[in-house]
Structures are given as structure tokens and as C-alpha cells.
Amino acid sequence: MIDVNEIAKGIKEKIAKVQESHDERSTGRIVYSGDGIIRISGISDVKYNELLDIKGGYHALALNLEQDLVGAVLFSGEDKVRFGDYAYSTGRTVDMQVGEELIGRVVNPLGEALDGLGELHTGKSxxxxxxxxxxxxxxxVNKPLQTGILAIDSMIPIGRGQRELIIGDRQTGKTAIAVDAILNQKGENVICIYVSIGQKASSLAKTLNTLQNAGAMEYTCVVGSTADDAAPLQYIAPYSGCALAEYFMYQGKDVLIVYDDLTKHAVAYREMSLLLQRPAGREAYPGDVFYLHSRLLERSAKLSEEKGGGSITALPIVETLAGDISAYIPTNVISITDGQIYLESELFNSGVRPAVNVGLSVSRVGGSAQRPAIRSVSGQLRINLAQYRELAIFSQFGSDLDTETQKILSRGAKLTDTLKQRQYLNYSVREMFVLLLVSQSDVIDAVPEKKVTAYNENLLDFIRVNRPEILSDIDPDQKPGDELKERILEVARECLSYVGIAVRKESTEAENG
Incomplete structure (x- = not known):
């Protein structure tokens, strides 16, 4: 016989064990799925940029809020999500997990580890x-952020809390400048974040290898979204990197963040917008593409001392086509940032590296974020270079030049050579002061133009080995006195004979005589 009371007792016990659930999530069904875009019917109370759960464990981002439908973009599962699947609201936006544990790691824009060093669970987001x-x-913004690059720190200084755009055609050394800036933060108590947006996986691996070999991963986090990632992941990558930077900034720390690059970010957003059937504007970009970058870059700032004094320094990178800086995205980002470093293909191909066009590059923070020692010797640098380039154009016509003009041309060519710098070779502030002082003095006149680079390297080596006290006497935060400058120039003259330049110069004069 079946004991009904025993069965009823068992059912009551099971019911008692079930915990009450007050999950009142709004639910809808997918009525369209294709190209990473889904349209959901029947879902209500969804906010813009809200994270949606899709049946099967997938996630989407709500971007279009229409009268009867919600348009969303899928982070994953493009080929798995089907018509008729259920979608659920979550009531929260996309989060990025943050914490000191992310330093030295490579993560995707959702905070998931990509480096195979184990999962990350910081408990903070x-x-x-x-x-x-x-x-x-x-x-x-009055504290400098040294890049170690002579041309930038002397003429286009960057301050902590500034947003300095790096702009130029492809293959002109944009990423190299950003990576050099990260490498130069070793021992400077600056946390670095490198955000890769739509880069080739091989390019990202090469950058990672450089950072690891230089020991820079000890203070760097890499947020990576490669070219084969879905457009929504590329879209949120810079915002995720900025969320991590803000975590450190609000703790009173200084952060350097590199966005490489915002052109691909805008392209990913354009792709999503066109698929969502938003109206297209100039160059097919949606009308809010300016707000896309302004709301990101405005988050970089120097906080007041009352708020902890932390800072985020942003180095966004933008790629131009055929040097056209008047295109839509470049002009947008130029107007948002506090200056730009313009890299020119012609300079790069002629051997001037870093290929910084001094005429079109500018820092709107300027000398207020420059070390006093560098400021004291870089005041005339821009004028001298501009004067040289103007005269160099006229000298091509082959007309006879007077002695003064020849001297300006010779000094300008040697100054240009001094500003050339090998990749990953970063100068200290003291070394920069020595090079700038000597390159604008009479000492450089004795050096043949083809030997300027070799002479500069020999000079620094000579001082490090034979006169180390000179470097230690230079105070980067004070304007050096005339006595110290004369000592440096005396050593520079001594180095001429040390490398054999003066001997050759005298023999040449004897032959001409």
C-alpha cells in the first residue's frame, strides 16, 4: 500500500528546504540575432549601458532603447545565441575588477586573466x-612626468594629470614613444596601464615581451583586446583600463595610462552603431562619437590635495592616413587633449627618430610641468630648430650663403642629430641637461656633422667614468649656475681630444692653409 501521509511529509520537508527567492528580473525574448547584434522584445526597465544575461551564460550590453525593442551587442556567443532565447536584465552596468593584484598581469576588458598565471579574484570592482x-x-598640473625622450621632455613636456595625444601615420613610432614612457617610470612610483585596442595579437605579444624584458611589468598592467575580439570588447577596453586607473588615483597614487589606439576604438563603435541602425554622420561615424572619447579622456586628471592628490596621465594614440590631421577623429581628439606629439612619416623615413614634428607638436601645460634645469637650457630650442628648417629650405636652391647662415645651418643639423634617440635608450634629467647645453654652445662647432651622435654618446660615457661628480652636482629642480655650466663645457672640450675630433679638425685646417 502507498502511504500518502509519508509522501506528503517528504514533499513538505523539501519545500521547507527551498530558500525564498525575490528575483524580479525583467525577462524578454530575442527576436533577432545576427552579426553580434540582438534585439529583445518584452523586456522592460532596462537602462542604457546595462549588462544583460542571455540564456547559455552569455552577456550583452544594452545600447539601443526603443519603444518596443531593446538593441544590444553580444560580448561572446555570436554563433550560439538564437532567435527565441531568453534575455534577462541585471540592473547593473559592466564592472571591471580592480586591485593591486592586477599589477603585472594581462587581463581582458572584463578583468579575466589572459596570461595563464591563474584566475583573478580581487573581490573589488x-x-x-x-x-x-x-x-x-x-x-x-605642475609635476612633470619624464618620458626619458630628449625631444619630448625638452620641448613638449608632459605633466602628471595631463592628456597628451600621440598622433601620426602607421609605422612612425607612436607605440614606441608610449612604451619608452612606461619604461622610464621605473623607480618613479608611477603605476602604468597599457590598453591595447584592436591590435594584432603579435603586436601585443611584442610589446609585452619588451615590458617583461625591461622589468616594467612590476608596475604595469596590460588590458588587452585584440583584433579578433568582438567589437563590444574593443569598445569597453579603454573604459575598463580607466576604471583600473581610477582605483589607484583615488588612493592618491600617480598613474600613466596608454590607449593604443583610439582610431580602432572609434571604428569598433562605428561598426556597432551601424549594425544597430543608428543614423550615420560624417565619415559614417555616429553623431555621439565625440562624446565617446571626451567622456573617457576627461576622467584623466590631477586631483587636489584635499582629494588625495592622485593623478591619471593619459597618452592616447591616434593613427592618421597620409598625414591628414584634419580628419574627423584626429580633430576631435586634438580638441579634447592638452596637446599633441605629431610624428611625421618624412622625418621617420629620413632617419630622424623619434620623428617628432616640432612645429605641429605642442604641450598646453608647457613649462609649468618642466624641471627647472631643463627649462633653463630649452627656452631657445624651438626657435633655433624652426630657424634652421626655414633656412634649410632656401639653402636647397644652391645660392651662396654667408658665414652666419652657414653656422645656423650647421648648428641646426647638429641639434637635430642630438635630438635623435635610439628606442629604449632613455636619458635621465641630468644627462638631458648636459646634451642640451653642449649642443647649443660653441663646443659643438668643432664636431663634424656626421659624428655628432657618436660624440654625444662618448661624452656621456666620458662623464660617467671620469667626472661622475658633475652629474651629481646638477640639481634637476634648480636652475644650474654659470660655474657648473662652464665646468660641463670644459669637460665637453676635453672629450673632443679624447675621441680624436680636435686632432682631425687641426689637420684639416693645416691642409686648407
């Missing part, structure tokens, strides 16, 4: 979209 600090919360 920040929304990828967050309001920029208010004007009242900001402080003055």
Missing part, C-alpha cells in the same frame, strides 16, 4: 563608465 572628477576636485 568599479563600473567601467564613471563620471569625471569635477573642476573643484582638480588640482594644478
Amino acid at each position: 568599479r563600473p567601467v563608465e564613471y563620471p569625471a572628477p569635477s573642476i573643484m576636485d582638480r588640482g594644478k
